[in-house]
Amino acid sequence: MKKRIMFIFATATLVPFTCVVLLSYHAMSNILSGNLENSVRSNLKQVELAFEGTISNLNHVTQQLAFQGSIGKKVDALLSSGDPFERTVLSEEIHTELNLISFTNPTIGLVMYYSQDDGSFMFNNTIVKEDYEIDGLPLLAEYFRISYFGPHVSNERYNDEFVISALRRMDVSGELDDVYVYVESGFETSHHIFENKVGDFSSYLILDNDKRIAYSDAAAAFPMNDYFDDSGGAGESGMLNGYYWFKSTSNQGWSIVSLIPKDEYNQEKNRWVTQMMYLSILFLAVTLLIAWLLWKMVYIPLHQFNREIKSITQKNTPPRDELATNIPEFDFLIKQLQNMKLQITDLIGEVEQKEKRRADLEVEKLLYQINPHFLMNTLDTAHWLAALNGNKELDKLILSLNKLLYYNLGKRGQASTIREEMDSIKQYLTLQKIRYDFEFDVRIRVDDRALDIEVPRFILQPILENALYHGLDDDGHIQVDVASHEGSIVISVQDNGAGISEEEIEKLLNEQQVEQQRAGMGIGLNYVKRMIDNQYGDQASLDIRSERSKGTTVYLKLPNREVLGIDQSIDRG
Structure with missing residues (x-):
């Protein structure tokens, strides 16, 4: 057991830990790679924007110094003029404007005009190196009339920093067509660009x-x-x-x-992998130690607990004295087991009592079945005696009563058909015509399609009985209609009696059976309503409509389950 506990505990602990480590490594690798790449992309974009800004600034300055700008025009005039005084004035003006441009553009370094033929320069704003070089500079990009170089070491004396430069050809008149404007970026600008690293x-x-x-x-x-x-x-x-x-x-x-x-x-990934290896070793050692402690703490109490369970499984074994395992959870479980044994003993006794009562109920049920059977046999004997003695009216009465009792004493809720319900009603009317001393007429119309449709037993007679008892006087008539309409069976029982009020209708449909029995009416309707609620739920409805001195109509609407394709749920006994 010790080996199993250690193996299961270590496996249950290390397998999830390994899965977490692998998933973490994959997620961490993606995150680190994504973050690093995003950082590099962002940094590159900043450097690119800084370069583009520097180049744009160089382009702007060279454009001012070229022929299109004011300084460029003065340089062109100076190079074309042969008047010493005019050349002196123009030279002073050019120096002044160059100093102004240098002052207003702090990101600009060396600025000068350069002649490509003889390599000479003029109007420089700072001191130029003696061994300056322009033709050999690393070309970055070249467009119409302008070239960009760099990064390269500055041609400014006392400055060995990397800069970006631009060389633009000037539009000058005359024979001097090799004059260029040379501009460098400030060394601080270039230094700032290259300092921006990941x-x-x-x-x-x-x-x-x-x-x-x-x-x-x-x-x-x-x-x-x-x-x-x-x-x-x-x-x-x-x-x-x-x-x-x-x-x-x-x-x-x-x-x-x-x-x-x-x-x-890969430095961050490797560092993470190393840390995870050390953590895995530590985790394994701690897991084995905890598993060993778990075995020491659990094995002895489990052994005692197992002995207690075996004693409980033995019938009629008295509970042991309380065992002290020094573990509250085990002590509590043992106490609960002892309580459970007492409860099981009580439940067994209760089940035995219930079985005895159930046997008594079975005997009583057989007795209730024997009594109606005896009554029907007796009525059947009376029927044959009446037939032998030629008493046709008594014979007819007993025969109708026997058929009606046989049908009505059947199990309530058993499946019946409209045809059987109609036969039961006819037997019932035969008995009632002998009982009452006034004439009444009952007309029955049944849709042939509805005759074999199943309905709960004893569903129509209570409605007809209610109409006969409470709705008719002399020369009364009752109309019974059964029709099949749009997947439903609609049954209506209409009389021409005195009618009932809305309050009485409300009581018949909604009040409890005890109150209806006290009033002497509505017991049958209560049975019908409960029966259709039990069998059909919301699919069936019972409605009563009445007018004073005109009569009452009871409507019963049942679903035709054969048409709707619904499984029959009526008990067929």
Whole structure:
């Protein structure tokens, strides 16, 4: 038992834990990957927007300095003029406006006009390096009349930071057609762009329109001027040279790639896996320890509890003295078992008494069956005596009474048919015509389609009896109609008596049987109403309509179960 407890407890504990670990790893892996990718995508978007903002600003400044702007026109005039005084004035004005542009655009660094033929420059706003280079700068993108370079080391003296630059061709008159405007971004702007990383482990690549690497933070794996191969990726991400890469392409066609080393990318997952391994080992040790303690705590009380159960299963065994297991739950269960044994003994005695009473009821039931049988045999003897003596009226009376009693003493609620109910009514009317000293007429009309439809036994005679007793005087008549209509059987019993009031109708339909018996009327209607409620529920209805001095009509509406396809639920005895 010790091994089983440990095995079951460990299995029941470790299997769910393992499932939770696997599901957690899958969910955690998806979450970490999703969060990291979302973070990288968001970071790339910020860098891309910063680059686009810097390029847009460079474009705006170069446009001001080109021929279309005011400074560009003055530069064109200076280059075309041969008057020294005019050239001096224009030079001063150009310097003033350049200083104003530099002051109003703090994100701009070096600004100058550059001649491509001889490599000379003029109107620079800061000091230019002696070994400055423009033709060899990494081209980022090139459009009509303007080229963007970078990131590259600034051509400004005393500044070795990476910048982005723009070179725009000027529209100048005359023979000087190789003059360009050269503008660099401020080093703080570029530094801010490249500082915006996911972590210290991430790197950036800048690709030109042809996917050539114009700038690389990971030159060992992705040298500058090499072409970036993104064919192995799925869309804008993939893995290359031991790095996970994520790419964002600008509207101008150049791209920014974020590189994350594979080890760094999986670092969180590996750390989580290591923690889960240590936790699993600890969990297993604690589980085995708890299982062993559970066996120590439960085995001995269980053994005592088992002995108590065996003693209870033995008949007529007195309950043992209370056993102390030092575990309240087991002590409570043993006490409950002892109480249960006492209750079972009492229940057995009660069942024996009920069985004895049931046998007595069976005998009484047989007696009730014998008495009507004896009465009918006696009436049958009287019928033959009357027939032998030639007393036809008495013979007819006894024969009708015998048939009526045979039908009416049948089990209430047994299945009958409209045909049988009609035969019972005819026997009943034969007896009543002999009893009453006034003439009355009963007319019966039955739809042939309804004759064999099943209805509860003794359902029509109470309605007819109520009309005969309480509704007729001399020369009265009763109309009984049975019709089949739209899946229902509609039975109406109409008399031409004195009628009854609405209050009396309400009492007949709704008041309890005790009150109706006290009033001497409505007992039969109460039986009919209870019977149809029991057999049909809401599918059947009993309604009474009456007018003073004109008579009363009782309507009984029953469902035709054969037409509706409903299973017969009337007891057929």
